[in-house]
Amino acid sequence: MTSTPSHDQEQRQRDAITFFLLGGFFAVMGVLVLIGTFWTLARPHAMVVNFVSGLVLLVIGVAMIAFGQHLRRTKRATPPPTPEGD
Numbered sequence: 001m002t003s004t005p006s007h008d009q010e011q012r013q014r015d016a017i018t019f020f021l022l023g024g025f026f027a028v029m030g031v032l033v034l035i036g037t038f039w040t041l042a043r044p045h046a047m048v049v050n051f052v053s054g055l056v057l058l059v060i061g062v063a064m065i066a067f068g069q070h071l072r073r074t075k076r077a078t079p080p081p082t083p084e085g086d
Helices: 005-040 044-073
Strands: none
Touching: 005 044
């Protein structure tokens, strides 16, 4: 079964939206964890753990948003391969 270019583009747009939404979720969670770090200032170990995990969540979220934008803006460079029959 071969997929049509419009189907591929539709699936690509759906993937872009999914990456954008999941990235937004991770970025918001990272910001909330970084904000929560201020309540752990009395315990240095907890502060370091919260800060690092907040940064990791934020970086993953921003990367997913950027990849989603990349998928949305670019078109597929090469057409999908056609199956060769014997």
